[in-house]
Amino acid sequence: MSRIGKMPVTLPNGVTVSVSPANLITVKGPLGELHQAVDPLIILGVEEGIVTVARQNDDKEQRAKHGLYRSLIANMVKGVSEGFKTEQELVGVGYRAANTGQILELSLGYSHNITFELPTEIEVETKTERGKNPLIIMKSTDKQLLGMVAAKIRSLRKPEPYKGKGIKFVGEVLRRKAGKSAGKK
Numbered sequence: 001m002s003r004i005g006k007m008p009v010t011l012p013n014g015v016t017v018s019v020s021p022a023n024l025i026t027v028k029g030p031l032g033e034l035h036q037a038v039d040p041l042i043i044l045g046v047e048e049g050i051v052t053v054a055r056q057n058d059d060k061e062q063r064a065k066h067g068l069y070r071s072l073i074a075n076m077v078k079g080v081s082e083g084f085k086t087e088q089e090l091v092g093v094g095y096r097a098a099n100t101g102q103i104l105e106l107s108l109g110y111s112h113n114i115t116f117e118l119p120t121e122i123e124v125e126t127k128t129e130r131g132k133n134p135l136i137i138m139k140s141t142d143k144q145l146l147g148m149v150a151a152k153i154r155s156l157r158k159p160e161p162y163k164g165k166g167i168k169f170v171g172e173v174l175r176r177k178a179g180k181s182a183g184k185k
Helices: 060-081 143-155
Strands: 016-019 024-029 032-037 042-047 050-055 084-091 096-100 103-107 114-117 123-127 135-140 166-169
Touching: 016 042, 024 060, 032 060, 042 060, 050 060, 060 143, 084 143, 096 123, 135 143, 143 166
Parallel strands: none
Antiparallel strands: 016 024, 024 032, 042 050, 084 135, 084 166, 096 103, 103 114, 123 135
């Protein structure tokens, strides 16, 4: 049985969960409201501040989805109560980031600037301090959407393995390669 799927999700104060007959789960909290469609073969139970996830039988497909839906529900509960935050760092000479509302403008060493329009569910902030790399800070209640947008921004200029130039997550450890001179004596 799924170890993750068996664990109940406890609801913090101010968070409510409701399940519609069409297996659509709605999580409401102080930071917003999230919806997720759940497979009809997965059984959801909500009572006294605890959400439980169960499956009807031990088919391979149901075993796979059991832990998945429990994790999705736990992320929704955490998102509407605390929220999620991701920070990205632009490493490279002349790399800049600026935002006006939901439009992020990036200068990444290409011949032109890149404008990236963010979804309304994501709050973005850019920081540029003298002597430090520019930062892009994004906050959202939806972990899945935040991760997708962060990955898309990172894909615009992935960190290269020699000098580490590019867009990386703060705290990310990059594997570095030695240059040409390392092989010669």
